[in-house]
Structure formats: structure tokens, C-alpha cells
Amino acid sequence: MPAVVTHQGIMAADSVRIAADVILPPVVPDGGVPVVFIQTRYWRSFHLRGGTRNNTVPMGPREAIVEKLVTAGFAVVVTDVRGTGASGGEWPWPWSEGEVRDMGPVIDWIVAQRWSNGAVGATGVSYEGTTALLAAGAGRPALRAVLARELEWNLVDEIIAPGNVRNVGFVSSWSRSVDALDHGRFPELFPRLARLGIRGVQPIDDDSTGVLLTSLQQRRPPTDVAGSVVAVRRGSDRFGRSGPPADSLGPAGHAAALAATSAVVGIWGSWWDGATADAVLRAVEQMPIREAVIGPWAHEGTSNASPLRRDDSERATVDLDAVVAFFRRHLVERNAPAVPRMSWYVAGTEAWTSAERWPVTAPRTLYLVGEQLVSTAAASAPRSLTVDFSASTGKNTRWTTGLARPVDAPDRSDARGVISWQSAALEAPLSVFGAPEFVCRVALDAPEAALHVYVESVDRSGRVRLLTEGVQRIGAGQATVRIRPVAFELPAGWSLRLSVAGADAPSFERVPAAGAQRMQFAGEGCRLTVPVVR
Numbered sequence: 001m002p003a004v005v006t007h008q009g010i011m012a013a014d015s016v017r018i019a020a021d022v023i024l025p026p027v028v029p030d031g032g033v034p035v036v037f038i039q040t041r042y043w044r045s046f047h048l049r050g051g052t053r054n055n056t057v058p059m060g061p062r063e064a065i066v067e068k069l070v071t072a073g074f075a076v077v078v079t080d081v082r083g084t085g086a087s088g089g090e091w092p093w094p095w096s097e098g099e100v101r102d103m104g105p106v107i108d109w110i111v112a113q114r115w116s117n118g119a120v121g122a123t124g125v126s127y128e129g130t131t132a133l134l135a136a137g138a139g140r141p142a143l144r145a146v147l148a149r150e151l152e153w154n155l156v157d158e159i160i161a162p163g164n165v166r167n168v169g170f171v172s173s174w175s176r177s178v179d180a181l182d183h184g185r186f187p188e189l190f191p192r193l194a195r196l197g198i199r200g201v202q203p204i205d206d207d208s209t210g211v212l213l214t215s216l217q218q219r220r221p222p223t224d225v226a227g228s229v230v231a232v233r234r235g236s237d238r239f240g241r242s243g244p245p246a247d248s249l250g251p252a253g254h255a256a257a258l259a260a261t262s263a264v265v266g267i268w269g270s271w272w273d274g275a276t277a278d279a280v281l282r283a284v285e286q287m288p289i290r291e292a293v294i295g296p297w298a299h300e301g302t303s304n305a306s307p308l309r310r311d312d313s314e315r316a317t318v319d320l321d322a323v324v325a326f327f328r329r330h331l332v333e334r335n336a337p338a339v340p341r342m343s344w345y346v347a348g349t350e351a352w353t354s355a356e357r358w359p360v361t362a363p364r365t366l367y368l369v370g371e372q373l374v375s376t377a378a379a380s381a382p383r384s385l386t387v388d389f390s391a392s393t394g395k396n397t398r399w400t401t402g403l404a405r406p407v408d409a410p411d412r413s414d415a416r417g418v419i420s421w422q423s424a425a426l427e428a429p430l431s432v433f434g435a436p437e438f439v440c441r442v443a444l445d446a447p448e449a450a451l452h453v454y455v456e457s458v459d460r461s462g463r464v465r466l467l468t469e470g471v472q473r474i475g476a477g478q479a480t481v482r483i484r485p486v487a488f489e490l491p492a493g494w495s496l497r498l499s500v501a502g503a504d505a506p507s508f509e510r511v512p513a514a515g516a517q518r519m520q521f522a523g524e525g526c527r528l529t530v531p532v533v534r
Contacts, residue, residue: 002026002055002056003023003024003025003026003055003056003057003070004023004024004025004026004028004055005021005022005023005024005052005055005056005057005058006021006022006205007019007020007021007022007045007086007202007203007204007205008020008021008022008204008205009204009206010079010105010106010109011105011109012082012089012098012101012102012105013101013102013105014089014098016082016087016088016089016098016102017087017088017204018079018080018081018082018087018088018089018102018106019044019079019080019085019086019087019202019203019204020044020077020078020079020080020106020204021044021045021058021060021076021077021078021079021202022075022076022077022113022115023057023058023066023070023075023076023077023078024070024075024115025070025073025074025075026055028075028115031117032075032113032114032115032116032117032118033073033074033075033115033116033117034073034074034075034116034117034119034120034121034327034331034332035074035075035076035077035110035113035115035116035117035119035120035121036069036074036075036076036077036120036121036122036123036327036331037076037077037078037079037106037107037110037120037121037122037135038062038065038066038076038077038078038079038122038123038124038128038131038132039078039079039081039103039106039122039124039128039131039132039135040061040062040078040079040080040081040084040085040124040127040128040131041080041081041084041085041091041127041128041178041181042061042084042085042127042128042178042181043060043061043080043085043181043200043201043202044058044060044078044079044080044085044086044201044202045058045059045060045063045078045201045202046058046059046060046198046199046200046201046202047198047199047200047201047202047203047210048197048198048199049196049197049198049199050197052202057070058078058202059198060078060202062078062124062125062128064320065123065320065323066078068320068321068323068324069323069324069327072324072327072328074121074324074327074331075115075116077106077110079106080201081099081102081131082096082098082099082102083096083099083182083220084178084181084182085181085201086201086202086203086204086207086213086216087216088216090220090221091182091220091223092240092243093225093228093239093240093243093244093249094127094130094155094225094249094250095130095131095134095249095250099131100134100137100138100254103131103134103135103138104138104139104140107120107135107138107140107142107143108140108142110142111142118142119142119144119331119332120140120142120143120144120331121143121144121145121146121147121327121330121331122135122136122143122145122146122147122148123146123147123148123149123323123327124148124149125149125150125151125299125300125301126149126150126151126299126402127151129148129149129150129151130148130151130152130250130251132146132147132148133146133148133151133251133258133265133267133283134250134251134254134258136258136261136263136265136287137254137257137258137260137261138257139257139260141262143262143263144262144263144264144330144331145263145264145265145266145326145327145330145331146261146263146264146265146266147265147266147267147268147291147323147326147327148265148266148267148268149267149268149269149301149318149323150268150269150270150273150276150299150301151250151251151267151269151276151279152250152251152274152275152276152279153250153251153252153278153279153282153283153286154235154247154250154251154252154278154279154282155246155247155249155250155252156232156233156234156235156237156246156247157235157275157278158274158275158276158278158279159171159274159275159402160229160232160246161229161232161233161234162275162470162471163450163470163471163472163473163481163482164233164234164472164473165233165450165471165472165473165508165509165511166229166230166232166233166508166509167399167507167508168226168506168507168508168509169399169400169506169507169508170399170400170402170403170507171225171226171229172226173188173189173403174225174402174403175223175224175225175226175227176188176226177189177403178223178225179222179223179224179225181201182217182220182223183217183218183220183223184200184201184213184214184217186198189403189404200213201213227240228240228243229246232246233473234246235247235252251279251283251286252282252286255286255287258283258286258287259286259287259288261287261288264290264330265283265287265288265289265290265291266289266290266291266292266293266326267279267280267283267284267289267291267292267293268280268292268293268294268295268318269293269294269295270294270295270296270297270298270299270305271294271295271296271305271306271345271347271468271484271485271486271487272296272297272298272305272306272307272398272401272407273297273298273299273305273398273401273402273407274299274398274399274401274402275398275484276299277294277484277485277486278435278484278485280292280293280294281294281358281485284358289341290330290341291326291339291341291343292341292342292343293342293343293344294343294344294345294487295316295318295344295345296309296316296345296347296350297316297317297318298401298405298406298407299401299402299403299404299405300401300404301317301318302317302318303317303406303407304316304317305398305401305406305407305409306345306347306350306409307347307409307457307465307466307467308347308348308350308409308457308465308467308488309347309350309409310350316345316350339354340354340355340356341355341356341357342354342355342356342357342358344358344433344487345487346431346487346488346489347467347486347487347488347489348457348488348489348490348491349489358433358434359433359533359534360533360534361432361433361434361531361532361533361534362531362532362534363529363530363531363532364529364530364531364532365527365528365529366423366496366498366527366528366529366530367525367526367527368380368421368440368498368521368526368527368528369421370421371383371420371421371422372421372422372423372424373421373422373423373496373497373498373528374423374424377524377525377527378524379523379524380523380524381523382443382520382521382522382523383419383520383521383523384518384519384520384521385417385418385419385500385501385502385518385519385520385521386516386517386518387417387449387501387502387503387516387517387518387519388416388417388501388502388503389417389502389503389505389510389517390416390417390503390505391415391416391417391418391452391501391502391503391504391505392416392417392503392504392505392506392507393454393466393469393504393507394408394410395506396408397507398469398484399507399508400507409465409466410465411463411464411465412454412456412464412465412466412499413458413462413463413464415464415499417501417502417503418454418499418500418501419499419500419521420456420497420498420499420500421497421498421499422458422495422496422497422498423495423496423497424495425492425493425494425495426490426491426492426493426494426495426496427492428492429489429490429491429492430489430490430494430496430532431488431489431532431533432486432487432488432489432530432531432532432533433485433486433487433531433533434485434486434487434531435482435483435484435485435486435531436455436468436470436483436486436528436529436530436531437480437481437482437483437528437529438453438470438479438480438481438483438498438500438526438527438528438529439478439479439480439481439525439526439527439529440478440479440521440522440525440526440527441477441478441479441521441522441525441526442474442476442477442478442479442519442520442521442522443476443519443520443522444474444475444476444517444518444519444520445516445517445518445519446511446512446515446516446517447475447476447512448473448474448475448511448512449473449474449475449502449511449512449517449519450471450472450473450474450502450503450504450508450509450510450511451471451472451473451474451479451481451500451502451519452469452470452471452500452501452502452503452504452508453469453470453471453472453481453483453498453499453500454466454468454469454498454499454500454501455467455468455469455483455486455496455497455498455528455530456496456497456498456499457488457490457494457495457496457497458494458495458496458497459494460493460494464497467486467488468483468484468485468486469483469484470482470483470484471504471508473511496530498528500519500521502517502519
């Protein structure tokens with residue numbers, strides 16, 4: 001795609017220079033064009049060994065959406081957030097006060113450029129999705145539309161320590177990766193073949209030799225996110241020794257500013273990408289959301305993660321043309337036709353549903369009796385689980401897809417380290433939307449445990465697939481586990497299964513850190529409640 005590209009520096013309020021790629025359509029009319037901006041901490045574009053590709057969209061992590069937008073007539077500005085890439089300043093933790101404060105001046109700078117018509121949008125995926133959403137709280141009327149994808153609303157509950165159990169697998173890998181990027185090295189996730197053609201992050205144009213960039217990288221302290229959150233299990237815990245409470249970071253910590261936004265906001269997540277569906281549901285409750293979408297895709301949006309997908313032909317993935325259409329509706333067109341406020345994907349039917357509100361549900365409680373899930377409570381013998389600390393949901397899961405991995409859907413009929421309760425075959429289809437809950441009285445050998453709870457389907461052939469899950473750090477006594485929200489419909493003849501485990505390696509921390517663990521589940525009063533669509 002032909003484009004006019006420059007690599008510029010935008011001066012922040014404290015004179016820190018923010019590196020920016022400016023990508024313009026080949027022809028910009030008098031009066032300018034609408035602009036979409038992306039703020040990343042993953043190198044905004046690559047410095048190629050063979051030299052810059054002249055008059056084309058820069059190669060980089062978000063090249064595909066940039067090319068789509070420029071082709072559609074938008075200008076695009078991609079920045080490295082402060083302390084990362086080729087930008088100055090410090091990056092002490094995600095979405096620091098300085099990083100968030102930069103968003104307003106960047107918007108102001110965009111509006112002041114001759115190629116801008118004054119209408120600005122923001123978008124992004126993952127970390128960039130969070131920066132896009134936070135820009136909505138910058139108090140800039142020129143920011144008219146935001147589309148944030150695959151992000152966390154509550155940083156602790158949704159990624160650092162779901163259920164107060166540390167997500168060590170993802171956090172450790174991500175920490176190593178961003179430290180490498182910030183110091184000019186390739187992260188472990190970077191394809192080996194791609195390293196042959198890439199020098200590193202793109203310098204700005206007045207640093208053609210890269211001397212200033214090298215100096216920035218050499219002066220940066222280590223980026224040790226994993227070390228900073230080693231003691232974070234609750235929102236009130238601090239990010240590092242001198243950092244703020246972890247729950248002040250990200251959208252949850254800026255809820256008041258976001259609630260007052262004048263921008264049209266869309267937010268997309270997935271039922272099986274970490275806890276991004278929770279982020280969508282929470283955002284809808286906390287701020288004005290015009291378009292909320294919960295899909296079936298893995299983190300990058302390029303593969304289907306529905307556990308009930310039948311074959312590879314069911315490619316329910318992110319359509320980048322829909323991203324462009326969002327900005328066309330809200331930055332370009334006047335009186336554009338309204339679209340439904342809510343859209344969600346349903347596993348089992350493998351189909352989309354759209355409406356002006358989420359579906360109305362009613363709780364249905366199933367009791368754990370013997371080895372069954374039944375609709376009527378009854379007493380039975382307690383069941384015990386000697387924890388197998390090698391128990392695992394696998395390497396490609398909802399908790400690792402943020403590392404650019406797919407989400408597998410293996411048969412769990414012989415899953416290790418679990419005990420299970422199964423319903424009778426369904427007499428009618430079962431349609432669920434929302435977050436199930438598990439409650440049970442549990443006795444422990446150790447002071448604490450990590451209780452992992454899995455809601456699964458069993459088809460007529462006996463194949464078991466994981467629909468959704470929850471985890472909670474518990475002590476002895478009554479345990480309540482909130483399970484991640486999901487939408488599914490099981491046909492008549494299938495069964496619902498509940499499984500529990502005391503570990504999920506290597507994703508989650510071991511509880512207790514050493515020694516054995518035995519968990520005993522009471523024979524009466526244990527129950528699973530699911531939100532059934534009326």
C-alpha cells in the first residue's frame with residue numbers, strides 16, 4: 001500500500017520526546033483527514049537491515065490494521081509509550097501516571113497537524129487496547145472514537161493473580177520479553193527467521209545513525225515486571241516496593257475519568273482470551289460503551305478458540321474490515337446506521353447473537369452428590385483429592401494466548417489430577433451466558449490451597465472439553481469460586497461436568513509453595529450455579 005511515512009518526535013509536557021510513526025495516505029485533501037492513533041510498548045515499527053521500505057506502511061507488530069486504515073483514507077500515528085521503544089522517559093510500571101498524562105498532548109499534537117481534519121480515533125490490541133481505552137479519559141473532545149480490543153479492566157484479577165493466585169507463567173514470560181524490547185534485544189517470542197532482517201526498533205528521523213536510541217536503551221534500568229509483582233495477589237498490594245497499588249493501574253484505576261468520556265467507545269474481548277470477556281462486561285457497567293463485542297478468538301484474533309469448534313473451517317476470527325468500519329461510522333459518516341450495542345458468540349451453536357442488551361438469565365443450581373451433578377440437594381460421602389502439582393490444562397490455554405499462542409481444545413476425559421461430577425444427559429438444550437459460581441465446604445491439610453474449578457461439556461461419544469474455568473486461593477472452610485464468564489449452548493443428549501484440581505502447572509503458582517496437599521470436599525451443600533438464558 002503506498003503511503004507517506006515519517007518517524008517523528010512529539011514533545012510531552014515534561015519535554016520527554018515520544019517517538020511516533022506518521023503514516024499518511026498518498027493524497028491528503030485540503031482540510032486533512034481523520035486520524036487513528038495507536039500507543040504501543042512493543043516497538044511501534046521495525047528498523048530493517050536492508051533499509052526502510054520507501055513509501056509503504058512500516059513493518060511492525062500492527063502493520064495489518066495500519067495498512068487497512070491508510071487504504072481506507074485515514075492517517076495513522078503509532079507511538080512508543082514513554083520509556084519504551086525509541087521514546088524517552090521512564091516506564092516504571094504499566095500505564096504509569098506519566099504514560100497516561102502523555103495521551104492528551106499527543107492528541108493535541110495530532111489535531112494541530114495540517115494533514116489532520118481534527119477528528120481523532122484510538123485503537124489497539126492487548127496493552128495497546130488499554131492505552132486506547134485510557135485515552136478516552138484524557139478529556140480531549142477531538143478524540144471522538146475509541147476501539148479497544150483484548151484488554152484487562154482489572155489488572156490483578158484478570159491477569160496478574162486471578163482469584164489471588166499468581167499467574168506466574170504468563171507474567172514471567174511477558175516480563176522477560178518487555179525487558180528485552182526496552183534494551184534493544186529480541187524477545188524470546190520473536191520468530192528466529194524475522195531476526196535476520198530486523199535491526200531493532202525504528203529510530204526517529206533525526207537520529208538516523210541510532211546513536212540517541214542506543215543511549216536511551218543503555219540508560220534504562222531493567223524492566224522486571226515479574227519481580228515487581230511477586231507479592232501481588234490483591235488489588236491493594238503495591239506494584240514493586242515503591243509503586244502504587246496494583247488496582248490503580250489500568251482502566252479500573254481511571255474509572256471516573258472514563259465514565260465522563262465524550263468519545264464513542266467500542267470494546268472487544270473473547271470468552272477464551274484470558275479474562276478479556278470480564279473486561280468487556282465490567283467496562284459496560286462502569287462507563288458509556290456504544291459497541292461491546294465478545295468473540296471466540298485467541299488473543300491476536302487470528303484463530304478460533306471456541307472449545308466446541310468442529311473443524312478448522314470454522315474460522316471465527318477478528319475481521320479488520322470491521323475495525324475500519326467502526327472508525328468510518330464514528331469519524332467520517334454523519335447519521336451512520338446504528339449497529340446493535342451488544343454482540344456475542346455462542347459456543348456449541350458456533351453462531352453470533354446481537355441485541356441492545358445482554359441476555360436475561362436465571363440461576364440454575366446443580367448439587368454435587370456422589371459423583372453426579374443433580375438438581376436436588378442430598379447428603380453423600382465427602383470426596384478427597386490428593387493434589388497432583390503437575391496437573392495442567394496445557395501450554396496453549398486462555399492464560400498463555402497473550403503470548404501469541406493459540407488456544408487448544410483437547411479431550412479432557414482422562415485429565416490428570418482432577419476429580420469430577422457429571423450431570424445426566426440433558427433432556428433439552430442448555431444455554432448459558434455469564435459467570436458460573438462454585439461453592440463448597442473444603443477441608444485442607446495445609447493452611448491454604450489453590451482451588452481450580454473447570455466447567456466442561458461431555459458429548460454423546462464421551463469427549464470432554466473445557467468450557468470455562470475459575471481459580472481461587474482458599475483456606476479451610478466455605479470456599480466460593482467465581483468462574484470466568486462464558487456463552488455456550490449444549491444440545492440435548494450432552495452432559496455438563498464439573499472438575500476440580502489443586503494445581504495448573506506451569507501457568508499458576510503452587511499453593512502451598514512446598515509440601516503435600518489434600519483437599520476434602522464436603523458431602524453436602526456443594527453446588528455449581530450457572531446463569532441460564534431465559
